[in-house]
Amino acid sequence: MRYLDFERPIEELDRIIQQQLDYAQKTGLDMEGEIDALRRRRHQLVRDIFYSLTPYQRIQLARHPDRPYCPDYIRLMMTDFVELHGDRLYGDDPAIIGGFATIEDRTVMVVGHLKGRDTEENIKRNFGMPNPEGFRKALRLMELAERFKKPILCFIDSAGAYPGIGAEERGQAEAIARNLMRMARLKTPVIVTVTGEGGSGGALAIGVGDRVLLLQNAYYAVCTPEACAAILFKDRAKASAAVSSMKITADDLLQLGVVDEVVAEPIGGAHQDWRETADNLREAILSNLEELEKVPVDQLVAARYSKFRAIGEFEEPRRKPVPFRNPSRASKVPPEADSETTFSAAAC
């Protein structure tokens, strides 16, 4: 277990509990009472810390190195996972993983970012920051799922797309754009969950879904707080000041209509109890999936269009200013133009 700065008091208590346990074991004394009392104190301490977190401390929780990652959710929520590799164009990006799995008797396609937990794995996974081939692999797998009518579950946890020379040479912008365009029209249910960091275009590139869920301490932002601080205050170290301006934590995102549902984490954060986190998320995903599976596929795609179409706040004279609407609730299906007729010169 690793501890963040504001988790130091918990670390201290964990150390004392461990000492007592060791002592009890060594001496054979019955210390249940004392240890129980310490555990209750720990529980209260975690609670106290958790309920007074600043927005920036929650960002740190979202980045906690002991947080469950995509493979952990797969293992804790699903069975029969078969990982699939490669974009069939250039390579296989370890910063995004994907493959078939079974959840509650149905096959789904899982696609998710993957960071490393230590330096070695982070180098292998490029800190969970995909190159174009990662996004293209994700799209290949999603199109495969569409063809075989399998629902898609996306797990977002990335600081962003990788800013590198090779990434630009191979069309980072095009890869992200194509995913957004194709995901908007996939003829199968898509459920997106932001499990940790939702960083910018690299997150959104696997984030266009019928439902967007967010774990309680995850964040979703147009740029990282550090990048925002660099621009706002010319100082990356002022990220904590930037966070409150950015409106990137659960309640704000729900209010903006950017996410549809916030999934509760255990007291103290997802890393305190993986099992409980995975159970909560599994339940949320399944209930959404069951709803989506009942919707005819063209209606599903049309509603997905409306959902993203409705996002944005602006003013316009003559018409009234567009008020906030939660797109998931206002899932009106717009008339789609008849795609049979094709464009012709007669229009000129």
Add this chain to the structure above:
Amino acid sequence: MSWFRKPPRYTEINRPVKKTEIPDGLWMRCEKCDEMVFRKEWEDNLKVCPKCGLYSVMSARERIASLVDPGSFSEKDAGLASVDPLKFEGYADSLAKNRKKTGEKEAIICGEAALSGCKIQIGAFDFNFMAGSMGSAVGEKVTRALERGGEQRQPVVIVSAGGGGARMHEGMLSLYQMAKTSAAVARLKELSVPFISVLTHPTMGGVAASFASLGDVIVAEPKALVGFAGPRVIEQTIGQRLPDDFQTSEFLLEHGMIDRIVPRKELRPTLSLLVQHLSN
């Protein structure tokens, strides 16, 4: 994701041409070649230095005027403008300043026009308005232009100069404009209505990583800076200087990311020809 606080130093084009001390501004000194240039000649040359070929930024209205049949442009969604949904520090002031500076309400101008007699939907970014960044209002205007193209079966041309990418000041609402505009392109493609994307200096971040990279045909002006991550961000990440031509139109052409590089003067006939080919 505002990549540009100051003009990027990686390409030589588009730096504003300095006015000289000559009061009536008939003559100007080109910043690149330092030659004296007759302003009228420079304007007739679409803000490209007649001596050295330096490209300067065109406003959205200048751009549209340079591309469509004279008098054919009719603006749509003119009053649509950004609000400050997050009450983001400094955004309201910034909007006010940029409106005053450019005389425009937003970073894109859209409308209907004719191109060699063919009706089109056109949109042009104004880089001088908050670095051509895309917030809710820009995203909505782009989406409406694409949707009008679909409804009226008219080709859509969007000239991007979206150096600011997704507008940081509107947070996630800006990021989602990428998904919204890309979804609108998807529907246009299903209808087989042509979408031509013109990339001009600079087009980065969330604008490049959405509709601008999704044209049926993508053309770019010479030496324009186009890419996803800002050059400074990449240099900081990899810890080395980038090659001079990195993320230029020429670089994109070489890597297969765009169809053609088209000089400013040839943009209008090229677009006209493309629209004809796509319509027949």
